[in-house]
Amino acid sequence: MKDNKEHILKKAFLLFMRKSYKAVTLKDIIHATGLSNGTFYYYFENKEQLFKEVVEQYMFKLTRQTFENSPKDSLYNFIRHALNNFQNIFNTLHRNTESDLNMNFFSFLFEALRYFPELQEELLKIQAQETNAWVKIIGIAKKNGEIRQDIPDDAAAKLFIYASDGNRMDYVLDKDIEALKSRMEILWNELYNILRV
Structure with missing residues (x-):
């Protein structure tokens, strides 16, 4: 069943x-x-109930898992974990759509928010979860002496998040998951190196 x-x-x-x-x-x-x-x-x-469950299954559930059980010991390990989770999400979506992800996925997201504004609250919760996870690990990395102390935790977190968001929009155009992962890894590694002591 x-x-x-x-x-x-x-x-x-x-x-x-x-x-x-x-x-x-x-x-x-x-x-x-x-x-x-x-x-x-x-x-x-x-159809409305089905659509909401599709959104839950293929967007919210997958996205929520990105920062669950993430490493708490270092920013470096956290970044590796996040990169692997993003790869897993894209692989799962690719398997389930039987095609390359493209602008249709982002259209699907925006359509969900347009027709069902109540879904925005769940998306905002997921974004807050992501921000909190980055802020928390950055605070830990500062305490451990892994990174500099002079950049506010939330500003450093936003640098990682916005680099990721912009990179995913590039993916809409080039449709290459390996290029996406490579760009994210390069950007996050550069940010990490800038923040290091």
């Missing part, structure tokens, strides 16, 4: 990525899954 729900979520995600929330019909979704109407309605009341 769980497999049917995951199958519906994956097929719906593919459709929402290729078209849009508005353009995809329940008939499209049911046809793409190859399941019956009854099976669909066993798991989901309507």
Whole structure:
């Protein structure tokens, strides 16, 4: 039974990525899954509920995991962990979309926020979690003598976050996951070297 729900979520995600929330019909979704109407309605009341669960599964759940269980011993190890997690997220999305991620993924995100503004609160929580994780490890790195003391924790955190955000937007254009990871690694390593004692 769980497999049917995951199958519906994956097929719906593919459709929402290729078209849009508005353009995809329940008939499209049911046809793409190859399941019956009854099976669909066993798991989901309507397209809105399905779309929100797709957003949770393929955006929020994956993004939340990026900074969970991150190393607490050094900024250097934290950066390595974050890079690996970003790679894992993109690999998971790539597997589930059966194609390269591109502007459609970002359109999907913006569409989710446009049609369901309440999702913005969850996205803001995830952004706060990311910021807090960076601020915390930067504070630890300062206490351990790993990095300089003269840059405010939140400013240093934002440098890492904004470098990552801008790099992901470049990915929309070049669609190369290896180039994305390489650029992020170079940028974060340079920032790390600037902050080192």
